[in-house]
Amino acid sequence: MNYCSHCGQPLISRIPEGDNRHRFVCDHCDRIHYQNPRIVAGTIPVWEGRILMCRRAIQPRHGYWTLPAGFMENGETTVEAARRETLEEALAGVRIEGLYTIMHVTHIDQVHMFFRASLLDGEFGAGEESLEVRLFAPDDLPWDEMAFPTVQESLSHFIEDSKKEAFPVRVTDIQRRLGQ
């Protein structure tokens, strides 16, 4: 962040009065430009005991398997964001069953939230950001080709919790992987 998005003058980084963190501040129009974490919302879509996953057609992690998920937009709820991303990436309509995982990915300033979901009619397909979309039996999940730690963690909890048929909301922290 170099310039003020309001008046176009150069920004400086300093601790504003009454604050305790460095912010990007414009001394021309006195605006403070805060930066905050973003929410990624997605689903674990289930159809007849199998889980719908998407193989990514985009970077990062091109070719790896993910759950349908993406950045929440202004004007929508996390539930709406999760449902929209599932429609866009897997061309699948879902009923949201409940919030399941909230995972902090602090090294990239993101909060990932996954919802349990059921396919409405078993229909799905590859959206623009997916190479292919497939249903996986719990025993056949592509553990060695998962795109992101939050996808892997949500699915491992889900498989375990499915055996007990109880799905408590899980709030966890995701650490940076070696090499990232």
Next chain:
Amino acid sequence: MNYCSHCGQPLISRIPEGDNRHRFVCDHCDRIHYQNPRIVAGTIPVWEGRILMCRRAIQPRHGYWTLPAGFMENGETTVEAARRETLEEALAGVRIEGLYTIMHVTHIDQVHMFFRASLLDGEFGAGEESLEVRLFAPDDLPWDEMAFPTVQESLSHFIEDSKKEAFPVRVTDIQRRLGQ
């Protein structure tokens, strides 16, 4: 948003290729400036059956009662944000007991998350953003002087759930109030 925060040139609002929403786009350096909802994290701090609330010393809603809460910062988790805000606004150390409410406030692009919490040692005081900080018995809560709908909603659920001693995570939507 008028100018590119990277290169300082004027922005235009249009739908980028491959997207379906208007974004602020810089045709000089090709950056797209996405805008996303922000998370407000806070606590319902309890000590010996009473609930700690803060009377606001700042706008909006100066003079009204709130739970300690504020914008989540980059680099922290929602749990850390809730604990930090409680320390800053109520000078109170808390142990987080669990996530409780997630409320979508779409008309201001915010997601509010409140955690159940216990005061560590019963110590508290008014931080810089609070006029006073007090413990309220459940029957004495200042319902007519609550600062925000999400505070009111979190507390009404909490009072009801306390009677059953069961606190399921609640995901709800908050509508714009008349006159706002």
